[in-house]
Amino acid sequence: xxxQPEVMNFLQTGQIIQKLRMDAELTQEQLADQLFVSRELxxxxxxxxxxxxxxxxREMASLFRVGxxxxxxxxxxxxxxxxxxxxxxxxxxxxxxALLDPFLRTLSERERGVFIRRYYSLxxxxxxxxxxxxxxxxxxxxxxRTRKKxxxxxxxAANERQ
Amino acid sequence: xxxxxxxxxxxxxxxxxxxxxxxxxxVCRAFxxxxxRRNKTIGALCCCAVIAMVAVGFGLKNRFGKQxxxxxxxxxxxxxxxxxxxxTELPDQPGVIPQEQTSSTVETPSSDDTEPFVPETETPTxxxxxxxxxxxxxxxxxxxxxxxxYVLWNGKQIDYYLWTVLQSDTSGKVIAIVASxxxxxxxxxxxKTIARYEAEAYEERLLPxxxxxxxxxxxxxxxxxxxxxxxxxxxxxxxxxxxxxxxxYYGEELLSRYIVNGDFLSDRVAADIPxxxxxxxxxxxxxxxxxxxxxxxxxxxxxxxxxxxLSCSVTERGALLFFASxxxxxxxxxxxxxxWYYSLAEKDADGTVPTRECSDMRVSG
Numbered sequence: 006x007x008x009q010p011e012v013m014n015f016l017q018t019g020q021i022i023q024k025l026r027m028d029a030e031l032t033q034e035q036l037a038d039q040l041f042v043s044r045e046l047x048x049x050x051x052x053x054x055x056x057x058x059x060x061x062x063r064e065m066a067s068l069f070r071v072g073x074x075x076x077x078x079x080x081x082x083x084x085x086x087x088x089x090x091x092x093x094x095x096x097x098x099x100x101x102x103a104l105l106d107p108f109l110r111t112l113s114e115r116e117r118g119v120f121i122r123r124y125y126s127l128x129x130x131x132x133x134x135x136x137x138x139x140x141x142x143x144x145x146x147x148x149x150r151t152r153k154k155x156x157x158x159x160x161x162a163a164n165e166r167q
Numbered sequence: 168x169x170x171x172x173x174x175x176x177x178x179x180x181x182x183x184x185x186x187x188x189x190x191x192x193x194v195c196r197a198f199x200x201x202x203x204r205r206n207k208t209i210g211a212l213c214c215c216a217v218i219a220m221v222a223v224g225f226g227l228k229n230r231f232g233k234q235x236x237x238x239x240x241x242x243x244x245x246x247x248x249x250x251x252x253x254x255t256e257l258p259d260q261p262g263v264i265p266q267e268q269t270s271s272t273v274e275t276p277s278s279d280d281t282e283p284f285v286p287e288t289e290t291p292t293x294x295x296x297x298x299x300x301x302x303x304x305x306x307x308x309x310x311x312x313x314x315x316x317y318v319l320w321n322g323k324q325i326d327y328y329l330w331t332v333l334q335s336d337t338s339g340k341v342i343a344i345v346a347s348x349x350x351x352x353x354x355x356x357x358x359k360t361i362a363r364y365e366a367e368a369y370e371e372r373l374l375p376x377x378x379x380x381x382x383x384x385x386x387x388x389x390x391x392x393x394x395x396x397x398x399x400x401x402x403x404x405x406x407x408x409x410x411x412x413x414x415x416y417y418g419e420e421l422l423s424r425y426i427v428n429g430d431f432l433s434d435r436v437a438a439d440i441p442x443x444x445x446x447x448x449x450x451x452x453x454x455x456x457x458x459x460x461x462x463x464x465x466x467x468x469x470x471x472x473x474x475x476x477l478s479c480s481v482t483e484r485g486a487l488l489f490f491a492s493x494x495x496x497x498x499x500x501x502x503x504x505x506x507w508y509y510s511l512a513e514k515d516a517d518g519t520v521p522t523r524e525c526s527d528m529r530v531s532g
Contacts (some may be wrong), residue, residue, distance in 0.1 A: 098172035114197040121188035
């Protein structure tokens with residue numbers, strides 16, 4: 006059976022978490038306590054059954070003193086977003102961070118749900134479509150439209166600063 | 168911007184947005200509503216297109232076909248008891264049923280055969296006692312909680328399972344039928360409408376969740392309108408629409424209880440959560456009001472149907488269980504005081520139908 010790249014990455018993340026945890030001589034319970042999550046969740050991460058969300062990855066990276074990129078390969082994901090940035094205009098990371106919340110509040114509940122599941126919870130398209138009982142294609146269409154909206158929003162914000 | 172920047176930006180998304188996105192049920196509901204709106208729009212557009220095409224076709228026919236248009240003096244068809252010109256009822260064709268199943272085998276009686284639940288003066292000529300022989304009764308299979316679509320059939324709202332039985336040969340048998348009245352939300356019990364009871368029960372159910380959320384958002388909400396005008400001292404600023412959404416969600420009365428003179432009383436909120444979780448008084452009152460509605464509505468129908476010679480009883484849920492042949496059922500007319508829904512009765516897992524005597528359904532007060 007062919008393993009999907011995303012699934013493979015999913016498993017790899019679990020293995021990396023397990024290795025870092027064992028190197029740090031922590032039990033699953035101790036790691037769970039430090040991250041304020043349940044032991045079951047840590048177990049699911051390591052088994053590749055669940056993927057830690059962005060915030061959990063950030064905490065873990067800080068705890069193990071590694072880069073977030075060392076825990077998960079999200080380059081493909083951020084490439085999707087890179088096209089949203091206005092060409093030729095610099096938008097700082099801090100500015101993007103400050104704009105993200107108000108942008109999300111302009112979206113409909115559906116769009117916001119799908120967008121957050123994709124870029125915060127790092128879920129793949131099929132997981133999102135299952136969670137919301139819609140087709141994969143519908144998820145892709147929503148993501149594409151939402152990225153277009155983000156592009157317009159960031160363009161407006163960049164103009165505002167000039 | 169590198170991957171790390173994206174990650175840090177997304178990690179800072181506000182908690183309420185994350186929570187909302189993680190609420191699968193709410194997002195699914197939003198998708199369903201969106202689909203319903205879209206289908207309605209498409210349906211309306213299709214209808215317009217069909218009407219336009221028919222109108223064009225009709226115009227062409229009148230212009231070239233030399234066929235005079237006919238204006239009928241007959242009253243417009245209604246959804247109750249449609250009849251042929253001679254008074255014979257027409258079987259309704261339910262739209263949700265597959266075409267091959269729509270041939271009706273139940274003979275439709277003339278309007279003279281129609282008998283009301285409440286016989287005005289006549290005594291029924293043939294009584295239908297409670298059937299003792301199970302082979303002579305058609306019961307429904309256990310469908311569990313599977314909802315069934317209701318279709319309009321001979322002026323009655325019947326469920327799919329009952330409709331299926333009525334399309335088959337039922338000669339020599341009686342059908343176990345459950346009749347339930349649609350809830351009248353304007354029904355007044357103890358000075359309040361059922362709609363009011365329902366709204367209060369809903370608020371009661373929401374209260375613990377609201378308090379839990381307020382525990383987290385109270386420290387921000389205490390800044391009131393400053394939140395969207397000048398922002399909080401630590402720089403947080405909301406869109407006005409978000410602020411208004413939050414105020415509408417919590418309600419000004421609830422907020423004024425816990426935000427006093429610009430201070431958020433989190434201890435009071437925390438103390439009020441356990442009693443709010445335990446409180447079921449509004450739900451109990453709603454159940455009582457619904458019980459009273461059923462008691463009154465079903466009771467009058469039960470007395471009437473018994474008097475009409477059909478054996479009946481009241482189920483534990485307060486609906487009316489009666490046994491009637493297909494022909495007899497067709498001829499029944501529901502009382503006007505409620506909208507009635509009929510379904511095929513099912514037995515419990517142990518093969519019984521929990522019922523009580525109709526005479527126990529008298530309404531007090």
